[in-house]
Amino acid sequence: MRWSQALIPTLREDPKDAEIPSHRLLLRAGLVRQLAGGVYTFLPLGLRVLRKVEQIVREEMDRAGALEVQMPALHPRELWEQTGRATTLNDILFKVKDRTDRQWLLGPTHEEIVTTLAAAEIHSYRQLPKNIYQIQTKFRDEPRPRFGLVRVKEFLMKDAYSFDVDEAGLDRSYQTMYTAYQHIFSRCGVKTIDVEAHSGAMGGSQSHEFMVVSPAGEDQIARCDKCDYAANLEKAVSRLACAAPSAPSAAVERFPTPGVRTIEDLTKPPYNVAANRQIKTLVYILDDQLTLLLMRGDHQLNEAKLPASAARPAHPDEIKAALGALPGSLGAVGVTKLPVIADETLRGATGMVTGANQDDCHAQNVDVERDITVGRWLDLRTVQTGEGCPRCTGVLHVEAAIEVGHVFKLGTKYSAALGAQYLDESGAAKPMIMGCYGIGVSRTVAAIVEQAHDKDGICWPVSVAPYQVCLIPVIPTKTRGGAQPDCDFLKLAEQLYAELRDRKIDVILDDRDDSPGVKFKDADLIGFPVRVIVSERALAKGGFELKNRITGRVAFVPPPEALQAVLDELRLAERQLEIKPR
């Protein structure tokens, strides 16, 4: 490509509305433009990156034996009613009507469609297993699109669905996808962490997410600094010592605490009760049942761990009616009519302080097992940085991350609802066992930039760079203004350009009539992995100037060796970013 013929609208200044690096740089480097909140155009450069990621995904899916199809983006609403998701996903569904007022949806995901396909086309165990995938635009009416390409209303996604005869088959399909995902992200030059993920309200059996650590992430993950334990914070558990056994306290005793409403208040004089000596009493409605939840004062509840399909905090009036006090003075001592669930770390705790169910009053000398009727002991905590790894002696760290991939064991939820059955060897009809596997292709592009940039711009991995090589001739005065470039080194630049193209290297020749500074800045901003400067000055120093965008390494090579040197540099750049799958 000749730059003068391209459409690469780089911006000199940071766009006002872009805060995170990927958003800012994708706009500035001229890869994308925003049309509306959460809706973007991919310009030629951005589309090249998107297509490269897409192609890597396609190759690895094909290699894993998955079969590519293209399903419609327009879905009949009735299909979604059959699985109940027209209601449960109502808020994110884009609804459209045709001329006869028939209702359609723009697909946010394709379980309903692919299962309908399987139900119609797969009838025998002999046809299984099958894995069907597509790379397609998804539509979700996100309540709050944000962070550039990270959370949008319309995005490119690879979604695959496996169909197996039994759980063992599902395990194999799941593992195959897991491995394929590691290859995909490795080839994209992006470092991902695979974490255990929350299975969700539908109770799927197993789920992993592929995460890119980034401050711009919307998820939080906990990671061990010693072993490979890593989990989404929704799912993460930690090893925390329970209270050391100690002698029983004296009898429970009330004491006045006027104005005290928080754990923090009680830690201050005159009370001086450390947060980990306090019991935090939360009141939740779990599946319509008012329930007390007990946590240590220095711990946070993780709602995803609650043993209920529907959970919400109780309203103050509900609490007052049940316990006779308002939040700030609640406790479970003597409560027997309501279910009490306590976090594991409270087991055996003695000499604790908690609310007395009387405003402005607390109770001390509370021995949890002696004084509180605990119905269930569960892990309810949100893991915090510094807590122990559940698997080894390491320490957990909590970090923000972007979810770029998700593998999920579905089971028979959709196959049962939509009649996707097969006949087994004995002629019995059974629902197919399904798994689903998603990769946010456009989100991956953003995640790569989040991970690969510096103060000057993007540092694309070779495998997904819009162009791998940027060739910059520094044009001497006498040839500017339309005159034919006829000096020797410009012919050499043209020759290298042709040779690289012959080798199928993606190369862009910056033939713009601009000053060198402009070209250098743009090349750094866009982040081509290898830059080659052809100029009189470089030739005087020994040849063409090769510069590696990531390492900054510069070399001067004689023109006859330039082609090989560029190829070597690319290979080197590729190896630097290579991430070996575990």
Next chain:
RNA sequence: CGGGACGUAGCGCAGUUUGGCUAGCGCGCUUGGUUCGGGACCAAGAGGUCGCGGGUUCAAAUCCCGCCGUCCCGACCA
């Protein structure tokens, strides 16, 4: 959906508090000339329903009311 900020030329901004504007500045763009290794310089020029609608006023970018859009925090996130 709650809270906050913003909306003025293609981009980034000033002007709004205290109404007087025939709306400025930088970058970019056009033309001519000079320049050429890290976003050059000089000169001339084009480009704006001041987000939209209504109101107050002799007079509104500026004050008032309503709406829309965008971003940030939160809620939400198969």
